[in-house]
Amino acid sequence: MKKAFIGVYGCQMNISDAERMEGQLRTIGYERVAEMEGADLILLNTCCVRETAEDKVYGKIGEIKHLKRANPDLIFGITGCMAQKESDGLIKRAPHIDFVLGTNKVHELTHVVQEIERERGHIVDTQLGETELPDDVPVARGGKFSAWVPIMYGCNNFCTYCIVPYVRGRERSRLPEDVVQEVREAVAQGYKEVTLLGQNVNSYGKDHKQADFADLLKMVDEVPGIERVRFMTSHPKDLSDKVIAVIRDGEHICEHIHLPVQYGSNKLLKAMNRVYTVESYKDLVRRIRQEIPNASLTTDLIVGFPGETEEDFAEMLAFLKEIRYDSAYTFIYSKRSGTPAATMENQVDDKVKHQRLEQLMALQNEISLEINQGLQDKVLEVMVEGPSKNDADTWTGRTRTNKIVLFAHGDEQEGDFINVKITQPQTWVLKGERV
Ligand code: SAM
Ligand code: SF4
Numbered sequence: 001m002k003k004a005f006i007g008v009y010g011c012q013m014n015i016s017d018a019e020r021m022e023g024q025l026r027t028i029g030y031e032r033v034a035e036m037e038g039a040d041l042i043l044l045n046t047c048c049v050r051e052t053a054e055d056k057v058y059g060k061i062g063e064i065k066h067l068k069r070a071n072p073d074l075i076f077g078i079t080g081c082m083a084q085k086e087s088d089g090l091i092k093r094a095p096h097i098d099f100v101l102g103t104n105k106v107h108e109l110t111h112v113v114q115e116i117e118r119e120r121g122h123i124v125d126t127q128l129g130e131t132e133l134p135d136d137v138p139v140a141r142g143g144k145f146s147a148w149v150p151i152m153y154g155c156n157n158f159c160t161y162c163i164v165p166y167v168r169g170r171e172r173s174r175l176p177e178d179v180v181q182e183v184r185e186a187v188a189q190g191y192k193e194v195t196l197l198g199q200n201v202n203s204y205g206k207d208h209k210q211a212d213f214a215d216l217l218k219m220v221d222e223v224p225g226i227e228r229v230r231f232m233t234s235h236p237k238d239l240s241d242k243v244i245a246v247i248r249d250g251e252h253i254c255e256h257i258h259l260p261v262q263y264g265s266n267k268l269l270k271a272m273n274r275v276y277t278v279e280s281y282k283d284l285v286r287r288i289r290q291e292i293p294n295a296s297l298t299t300d301l302i303v304g305f306p307g308e309t310e311e312d313f314a315e316m317l318a319f320l321k322e323i324r325y326d327s328a329y330t331f332i333y334s335k336r337s338g339t340p341a342a343t344m345e346n347q348v349d350d351k352v353k354h355q356r357l358e359q360l361m362a363l364q365n366e367i368s369l370e371i372n373q374g375l376q377d378k379v380l381e382v383m384v385e386g387p388s389k390n391d392a393d394t395w396t397g398r399t400r401t402n403k404i405v406l407f408a409h410g411d412e413q414e415g416d417f418i419n420v421k422i423t424q425p426q427t428w429v430l431k432g433e434r435v
Contacts, residue, residue, distance in 0.1 A: 001029060001030065001031040002029050002030045002031075002040040002041065003030065003031060003033040003038060003039045003040050003041070004022070004025050004030040004031065004032055004033065004039060004040065004041040004042075004043065005032070005033055005034075005035065005036045005039040005041070005042045005043070006018050006021060006022060006032055006043045006044075006045060007036075007042070007043070007044045007045065007060060008045045009044070009045065009046050009047040009053055009056060009057060009080070010045075010046070010047025010049060010053060010080070010081065011047065011049075012148055012195065012197055012232065013150065013197055013199075014045050014046075014047060014080055014081075015142065015148060016148035016149075016150050016197055017045060017079070017080065017103075017106050018043075018045045019139050019140055019141055019142060019148065020106055020107075020133065020137045020138070020139050021043060021045065021079065021106060021109050022140035023137065023138035023139040023140040024107070024109045024110045024137060024138060025041070025109065025110070025113070026138065026140055027110060027138060028110050028113065028114060032140070036063075036064065036067060037067065039067075039074065040073070040074065040075065041074070041075045041076075041077070041113065042064055042067070042074065042075070042076045042077070043076075043077050043078075043079060044057055044060055044061070044077075044078050044079070044080075045079045045080040046078060046079065046080040046081055046082035046083060047080060047081050047082065048081045048082040048084075048085045048086075048163055048167060048336070049081070049162070049163060049164065049334075049336075050331065050332075050334035050336075051334045051335070051336075052334070053082075054082055057078075057082055061078075061090075061094050061097065062094075064076055064096065065094070065096050068096040069096075075098050075099075075113060075116050075117070076096060076097050076098050076099075077097070077098055077099040077100070077101060077112070077113070078090055078097055078099075078100050078101070079100075079101045079102075079103075079105075079106070079109070080103060081103060081163070081164070081167040081168070083100045083101055083102055083103070083126060084102040084103045084104075084126050084128070084167040084168070085163065085166070085167050086100075087100060087102070087124060087126040088100065088124045091122050091124065095122075097122075098116050098120075098121075098122060098123070099112050099113075099116060099122065099123040099124070099125075100123070100124045100125070100126060101123075101125055101126070102125060102126030102127065102128065103128075103167055103168050103169070104127065104128050104129040104133075104153075104169055105125050105126070105127070105129075106133055106137065107133055107134050107137050108125060112125065128169040129169070133150070133153065135174070135178045135181075135182075141186070141189075141191070143191075144190070144191075144414060144415065145190070145191055145192045145193060145383070145385075145414060145415035146191065146192070146193040146194070146195065147183075147186040147191040147193070147194045147195070148194075148195055148197055149179060149182050149183060149186070149194050149195065149196055149197065150174070150196075150197045150198065151173065151174055151179050151196045151197060151198050151201060151204055151216065152171060152172060152173040152174060152198035152199075152200075152201070152203075152204050153168065153169070153171070153172045153198075154168045154169040154170045154171045154172055154199065155168055155170075155171060155199035155200060156170055156171045156200075156203070157199075157200060157235065157273070157275075158273060159262070159272050159273050159274060160271065160272055160273045160339060160340040160341040160344075161272060161302065161305060161333060161334075161336065161339060161341040162336070162339060163336040163338065163339055164199060166338055166339075168199070171199075171200070171203060171206070171207060172207060173198075173204050173205050173206070173207050173208055175208060175210060176205070176210055176211040176215065176216050176219060179196070179216060179219075179220070180216075180219050180220060180223060183220050183223045183226065184223055187223060187224070187225040187226055188225075190415075192226070192227040192228060192383065192415055193226075193227060193228035193229070193230065193383060194220065194226065194228075194229055194230070195230040195231065195232065196216070196217070196220065196229070196230070196231040196232075197231075197232065198232075198233070199233060199235075200233065200234070200235040200238060201213050201231050201232065201233065201234055202234050202235055202237075202238035202239045202240065202243060203235065203238045204216055212240075212242070213231075213240075213243055214240065214242040214243045214245070214246045217229065217231065217243065217246045217247070217250065217253060218246050218250065221246075221250040221251060221252050221253050226252050227252055227383070227417070228252055228254050228383065228400065229250065229252045229253045229254065230254050230256065230402070231253075232258045233258055233260060234257055234258060234259050234260075235260075236259055236260075236261065236274075236276050236280075236281050236284055237274070237275045237276045239257075239259065239284060239288075241287065244287060244288055244291050244292065245291065247291075247292055247295075248291045248292050254400040254401070254402065255292050255294050255295040255296065255400055255401055256295065256296045256297075256298070256400065256401045256402040257288060257295055257296075257297055257298075258298045258299070258300075259284075259285075259288075259297060259298070259299055260299050260300035260301075261281055261299050261300075261301065261319075261323075262274055262300060262301060262302050263301070263302060263305065263312075263316060264278060264315055264316035264317075264318070264319025264320060264323075265278065265312045265315040265316060265319070266278050266279075267307075267312060268305055268307070268308060268312055268316075271305065271306070271307055271341075271344070272302075272305060272341075273340075278319060282322070282323070285297065285323055294401070295401070296326040296401035296402060296403065297323070297325050297326055298325055298326055298327050298328060298329075298402070299323075299325045299328045299329070300328065300329045300330075300331065301316070301320075301328050301329070301330045301331065301360060301364075302331050302332075302333050303316075303330065303331070303332055303333065303353055303356040303357050303360055304332050304333040304348040304352065304353030304356060304357075305333045305341065305348070306333075306341055306344035306345065306346050306347050306348065307344065307345070307346040307348075308348050308356075313356055313359075316360070317359070317360070317363055320360070320363055320364060320367065321363070321367070324367050324370075324371065325364065325367065325368075326368060326371055326372075326401070326403070327364070327368050327428075328360075328364045330357055330360050330361050330364065332353045332354065332357050333348070333353065335347070365427050368427050368428070369425075369426065369427045372403070372425035372426065372427065372430060373425050374425075375403075375422045375425050375430060376422060376423075376425055377421060377422065377423070378421070378422050379419050379420065379421045379422075379435055380399045380400075380403075380405065380419070380420055380422060380430075380432075381399065381400060381417055381418075381419060382397035382398065382399055382405045382407070382417070382418055382419070382420045383397050383398055383415070383416075383417055384396075384397040384412050384413065384414055384415060384416045384417075384418060385397050385398065385414060386414045387409070388406060392409075393408060393409050394406050394407070394408060394409065395407060395408075395409040395412070396429075397418070397420070399430075403429075403430055404428065404429045404430070405420050405422070405429065405430045405431075405432055406429050406430070406431045406432070407420050407431070407432050407433060407434055408433070408434075410434060412434070418434055419434070419435050420432040420433065420434055420435065421433050421434075421435045
C-alpha cells in the first residue's frame, strides 16, 4: 500500500469530506498514515473561514516544501475551502503543490491523483458544480461508533462576514432515501450515533421538496438499530415548531441544539444579515425550552464585527446572561475579502476585539459552570468514547446533551452506554462515577 497523509482543518463538514477522500484513495492503493514524513501523498483539506485557519495551512505548505525536495515523487494536493478560494493562486505562490481541487470536486480525487501519478504536472479544478457529491463515493469513517452524514452542501444565507457561501456554492440537499440508506449502512457496520451535517440543516429539502428537515429527522430516528441522532448546524431563522416537535417526540434524537446567534443586538444582527431579531430568537429559545425542557443549547458568537460599540457589546453580555447557553464557541471577527463586511467602515481595533473576547469568554465560562453544577448528583446516560487524552485509566464519553463526562475506567468498552452519577461538575467537563 502507498501512504497518504490527510491533514484536516476547520469544521465537521471538512472531516466528513476527508473521510470520503480517504475512501476514494483506498480504492487506488493508498492507506492513511498519521505522519507526513515518508508519505507518498499529502493532502491538506483546508478551511478559510478565519484568517488564522489560513495561516496554519500556509505554515504547513511551507513545511512540505522540504519533504518534496527530499522526495520529488511525493504528490501534494490542496482541497477544501482555501483551495476553492485561492484556486491556481496557490500553485503560483507555492509551485511544489501538484494539484488544487475545489469543494465541489471531492469525487474527482482518484482521477486527479492517478493522472499526476502518470503524467506529473499541475492540475487545478475548482469549478463550483450544480450537483451534490455523488452518493457512490466510498467513505472511510474515522470514528468507530459515531458517523458524520452530510445531508446537504453549500449555503444560501450570505451572512455578511462569512466566506462559506462563496467557497461552498449554493444549497443542495441530498435525497432523503440516500441519507437514510447511508445511515442504515453505518448502523449495519456497527455505528450507534450519526450526526447529520449541513450549514443550515433547517432549510434541508427546500430545493427538492421531497422531505423537510423534520421529516428527515423522523426517518433517521426510525432506522432500526440507531441509538443516537445528532444534527448541526441549525440556523435560527428556519428552525420550525415541526422540527422542535420531532426532537421532543423522537426516541433517539439527542436533546442538544447548536443554535448560533452570532450576536445579541438587533443592530449587529441586521448588519450581519442574520435575518432574525433578538426578540424572535428569544421566542424560539422559549419554545424549545417549553417543549424540550432538558435540551442543552450551544451557540457561536462573534466579537469585533465592524461598527460594534461598547453599548452593543454590553447588550450582548446581557443577552448571554438571559439566554444562558450551556457553552459557546467564541470568535474574533476576521475580515474575509470578498464579503460585504470586509469593506464596512468602523472596523474594530484588534486590542479591543481581544479584550471583548476575554470578557465574553469569562462570562460564558461562569454560566457554563453554573449550569453544569446544576447536574451535581444527577445520573446521566453516557456513550463511552474511550481513554481520555492524558490518563489511560480515565475514560470519556458524552451525554445525550453533548456534554463530556470523565469517569474511572472499569470493564466498559468503547461504544457502550453506561449510567454515570455526576460528582464533580466543571466548566468544560463533568466528572462522575459509574452507577
Ligand atoms: N453555518 C453555520 C452557521 O451559520 O451557524 C456555521 C458555519 S461557520 C463555518 C462556523 C462559525 O464560524 C460561524 O457560526 C461563525 O460564528 C464563525 N465565522 C464565520 N465567518 C467568520 C468570520 N469572518 N470571522 C469570525 N468568525 C466567523
Ligand atoms: Fe456562513 Fe451564515 Fe452560511 Fe453559516 S449561515 S455558513 S455563517 S453564511
